[in-house]
Amino acid sequence: MADLKIRIWRGDETGGAMADFSVPARENQTILDVVTQIQREQAPDLAYRFACRVGMCGSCAMEVNGRARWTCRTHVKRVAGPGEVVEIRPLANLPVIRDLATDMAPFFDKWAKAQGSFQPKDAPDGSVPAEFSVVPPNSKQRMEADAGIECIGCGVCYASCDIVAWNPDYLGPAAMNRAWTLVNDVRDGANPQRLDAVSGDAGCHSCHSTQSCTERCPKNLDPSSAIAGLKRKLFWDSLLGRR
């Protein structure tokens, strides 16, 4: 079987360039397999990140032929025909640490900025509430929260978002998807602060609904609709004087 032609971005925060590699082609081969082969056999100093290899942890996301993907769940055959070059770069919109490894800190800092942690309504001091909340699984709010709750924080939506590229302060799809799940959590008591945090120039009102986040999410979540939900909630709450 012919060799695969692979181009990998190599460098650090000061700059870098594409490097060419040739990897033996196999019948079943993911992009992560290819990167691992290069690191083990050809370039031991190649920096990249992975953990589970089976699409559960979300740590192996990279840009493959211009599109952010989980490399462990992307077969070479899906992104390149015979003889075509596969181009692998670090995730866009995040600082590069080295080679294919990006610093995810700004991504998760924005989850915190969007008030992405659960604040129990009944026990602001952190103690266990006296009564359990009853949340019917088929209630409208529970279903809204369910629709976005499976996010594993891989950063694919964040790297695919043009608004993040245009405005580095923009919270991004994942942080606001998280905020929307909490806005719909009837047990949460921090929604006034959370809605303040996700409004404004760096928040949901900057979203142009291009829906690249929804299109690229490997979990088939819909952050774009979550952001639209935040806009809707803020619109009606402001109009009706609820905030």
Place this chain on the structure above:
Amino acid sequence: MAEPLVFARKPPAARSPGDRRHPTYVAFVIHRISGLLLALFLPLHFWALGQALQGEAVLEGFLRWTDNPLFKFAEWGLVVLLALHLAGGLRVMALEFLGWRAGQKDMVAATAGIAVAAAILFLLNVG
């Protein structure tokens, strides 16, 4: 405690143009471009209306001049732009106000259909 690492913005070489080939992105680009072109047309529109200030004959003369085929073609383009922008805008408002999760690609196709229908209707009426 050690100082947190501060990274420079990603160097240009690490970026690629990015692959944005999906219907809702194309719909966004069409909506933005049609909006900009319509905004550019507005001053022309007001200028044309302003001809009325100089008397009925001046306005009438200008309107007769607009009967030429080239102008009619440009007018058709304007109708297409309006239809694209209106239908695209309604789609975005439906997404944001009604929270329609499913069928976004179908809605993009429907907005394109509305624009094509408007274009054809206008052409039929011009002749």
